[in-house]
Amino acid sequence: MTRITSRFAMLIATAAVLPLVVYGVVSLWSLRMGTQRSVREGNLNVATRVGEQIHLYITNNVNVLKALGAELRGTHLEAWQQDRILKNYVLDFPEFRELTLFDLAGSPIVTSRAGTPEVAIPESGAPAREGFYISAVTIDDDLLPTTTIAIRLEASPVGEATGQTDAERGGWLVGELSLEQLWRMVDQIRVGREGYASLVSEDGRLLAHGHPDQKRNIASGRILHEHTMAAELRAGREPSKEYVEGTRTILATGALVKSLNWAVIVEQPTDEAYAITRQLERQLLVAIGVALLVTITFGIIWGRGFIRRVFALRRGTLALADGRLDERVAIGGQDELTELADAFNTMADRLVELQEDVRRQERQAMFGKIAAGLVHDLSHPIQNIGNSCKLILKMWEDGEYRDTFRRTVDRELQTVKRVLDDLKNIARPIPLERFPLELNRSVAEVVEAMQPHAEMAGLTLKAELSSEPLFIEGDVFALGRVYRNLIINAIQATAPGGLIVVTTERQGASPQVRFYDTGCGIPADRLHAIFDDFMTTKRRGLGLGLAISKKIVEQLGGTVTVASEVGKGTTFVLEFPETAARPMPAAVAG
Amino acid sequence: MTAEQVADTLRVAIKNPVSIATAPSLQQVSSVTVDGLTEFSIRLTAPSALLLSDLAYLELKKVSSGPAGDAAGTGPFVVESKEQKRIVMRRFDGYRLGAPAIERIELNGFPTVRNAWTAMMRGEVDFLYEVGADAAEFVGGESSVQTFTFLRPYTLTLGFNLNHPVLKSREVRQALNGAIDRDEIVKAGFRGRARPAHDPVWPNHWAFSGAVPTYAYSPDAAALGLSAAGYATVQKVSDRMPSRFHFTCLVYPPLERIALMIQKQLFSVGVDMSIELVKLGEIASRAGRGNFDAYLLWQITGRSLTFPYLFWHSPEPGRPVFLESGYSVADAALNRVRYARNDDEFRTAVASFQQVIHDDPPAVFLAWEERVRAVNRSFHVPPQEPGRDVIFSLWRWRPSAETNARAQ
16 A cells, blocks of 8 residues: 555656656756846846946047147147147046146147146156056046046147147147046946946055945045956956845956056945846746645646555455455546456456356255254264154064164154254254363273274274373363264274274363374375364265264363374274363262 | 123123124123023113123123133023033033933044044944035945934135125126036036035025025136136236136135136136145235135035124124225125114115125135034933934933943
């Protein structure tokens, strides 16, 4: 019962649940990897785009410088005109706080400042990037980031001709750039609700941060040497990283600003960045869970239906084995199990019919046997009575014969009565009168009475009695019949010259009586049935002797056992419970 | 403090030139008499519409110094100690509107806005007095800070010296007023965080008149006006730009960019304005001596008419001179303001003063700047009436429980 249920559960698990679970795990993994990758790529795109915009912002301003340089060179402008142009540029391009034209030696020629210029030409050896120079970013007193960009103006192609202005002899155009617009650009970058962009200079200074609360770090000139993302980017490694900050895990992606080597970093807490991933995962988990639940539910419902029918078949089979042939299997459906149940029921019906046939045949055989036994057991006494009746008519006057007639008829009628009593006793308890008796004596009397029969059969019958008295509770007449039956059977089974020994003894607390003969023995396959009703090895007779004997012994609380070997003989052992009671003195004396 | 002590203080003040310099109405005080423990009377030689506001600017000092020094006052906080860059004030429990919730205030000076702001972010400062237009949006973005915008009672002024041979011409000054694009200055110079100004009367003053005409920006009309004033010819002098005339403007350095804008706008009408960057103290000194052609700076107007009176009334005996510009045409109007007997007279007088300023402008009044006061969110600031400066509700601010605990 358990095995098929377990197997069925295993079947559902392996055929439906396991694949679904595997599918779920693979799907979840794929979903997580896919969505996280797309989030990272999205943030990376934001960082890259911001980097491009910053680069564009710087290069646009460099282009303004170049345009200004073009206006100042080769146009033979007077100083006041150059001054006006510079001032106009400063006002027209508010990204510039100051524009100053220097000669090659670094002396200011003209400046947009009302006073002394505050910018200077790049230091010797400063690296040029795409034709311009840029200084480190600083934060001014108004909290705004600023830097200086410079381009070098080559000498005018006309050479060292007389009349060239300072600007035409070459020099530097330097502009102090307010990165306020750049700052606003970074400020406007939002990724979700909590994702911000920041800008880190080449030397690790925080230049801009989209989070308003991070402005203090910019204003305080904090150097972010420890910022892992910027370091990773500069090392050319994966532009995406996760790290723990406080209690939250942060997803950081970054991109370098072309030619400036500044790093744009987009940071977003993973719980927000992967919120959609989590939501999709939850939805997938719910879907898989529901599918699992449905699968298991249907599996259980269907499996229970299937197993219930198998169990019904099993119960029917067990009932049949128990002999309850009226048990039938009732299962619905149209499948093979239904056909099997139908076949089972048909088989049970057929078994009932067969059993009825067997019983009928057994009854008939029994009746035949009983009838034959009765004929056998009763025909001889009836024949004797009949013959005696015929002779009495002729020999009525013979008084001796009448006496013989009377004894003969009485004896034969006793025989008839005994046969009929046996039949009666088979069906109901034998009426016994139990009194304490001495076993040796009851055995000795019967053995003595049976001596003539043994001698007629050419056999030696002897009793070997226990030296101590053995007391049991018994019916002396019923026990006498048991002894006689066993001795007669032994006589009939033993060839002339054989030996029959009846012994009494105590085995522990139980008195025993053994009947041993050297007869033909009983085959082993029939030994178990010799105490059954109407069972006999003889050709004639009812075969009730051993059955009635066993019944008497058991009613007296004893047991009967038999051991036999074909060709060597048979031993019956009667064992009784010993009693502490003693027979009446008269009975003992006899 | 008793009425007697206040009366003593006032009696000293009316003889003190420093007090009179910022409170001209004290010159009208003839006597101060004590009427009771908490009452005293001030007798004037003439009616004064400026006395009450002048008293607000007056620094009262006890005649006899107590343990807390000689400072006296009637406001919500009392000066406890005063050092060079640090003033400590303590709550005045007897303040007439109720005892302030803040027990103690420390005033500290910082060299730059950035210094002050970063100190605020570090939790060392709870209140930032002023943040300019450039930094206002970044300061306001900080989640731990609440900001309050107010119209600063200072007007950005391009003032002229009427002793200058050209600038003495009313027509020239009128033309220069039309040559300046105030809206552009507000937009580009202050990122829109300012309002155009046309006269020195604070727009939030109850007596301000909006009916007085203003100068519309018109460079063409300005050029015509200059030509009509006798400056039609554009001449080139040495290596300077060709111009109708030239003057030098003293410029407070933070206003350099605005000065460049003005310079450009004047250039477009043929006026050559040189810029001379000068420290504030020097500008004040030179303005008082009349040693300038023009100046560009934030000129205080205050919330009353006292400072316009001080700046634009011609010098008077017994009163220090703030500005020697040679301007006197507004004297009559300003006297009407000073001696007004009631609100109507005062309002009419102010409108008359605004009109005179328009008709014969001593300067180009450019803009009123909106600035921001930043307060740490650890203080609860009650809702403000529109246009009110949040600092005037300082006595009603309440520190949070955490702030109180931190202060312990």
